[in-house]
Amino acid sequence: MLTNRSKQVVKKEMTIMEKAYLPAIFSGMLITFKHIFMKKATVRYPEQVREFAPVYRGQHVLKRDEAGAERCTACGLCAVACPAEAITMVADERKKGEENLYREEKYASTYEINMLRCIFCGLCEEACPKEAIFLTDRIVPSTFERNEFVYGKDKLVEPIDQRVDVTKRQTPAVLEFKKDKKHKHNRTFLDKVLKPSNKH
């Protein structure tokens, strides 16, 4: 029994009042009337949007570094950490002359997240050693086609001229953790984050 509100159903003759149905109708209308003056539990979405928590976990972003190169090195740790097996990728080697495109010698030529499988747990973000993937406060838009929920790099990598701000997700505890010398490879980004004038 989940609640103590269950009632024993008894099959008995209806009284005259019950047969008239009017008291039951009025009592139902009274309940409806009372709710008119109560605080509404719903909002008129999408005209009205509720305030999100600063660490709300929505659509992912694959970040670029300060120079605009993709941070992801296709190490696969996010895919291993993902409990929903929503992430797949193909690793490739960076060629000479592509240093401005990819930060590391290895990069993801294909990177896909199946948003229907994803449970937005954030473990991929936690597992990433390169601060390449973050969840954001963006909502994955609905659509009627299942295959449109498989997001590739075209939807995941942030546009170079429209950076996605993830500084809100860098809580003081996270920043403290990243000061550890073991995470030195992320220093450049960390230094940027600590400067409030430059959020990317």
Ligand code: SF4
């Ligand atoms: S948020 Fe969780 S379920 Fe979604 S891709 Fe990342 S690890 Fe997988």
Ligand code: SF4
């Ligand atoms: S997003 Fe991070 S964890 Fe995932 S493959 Fe790229 S570098 Fe590795």
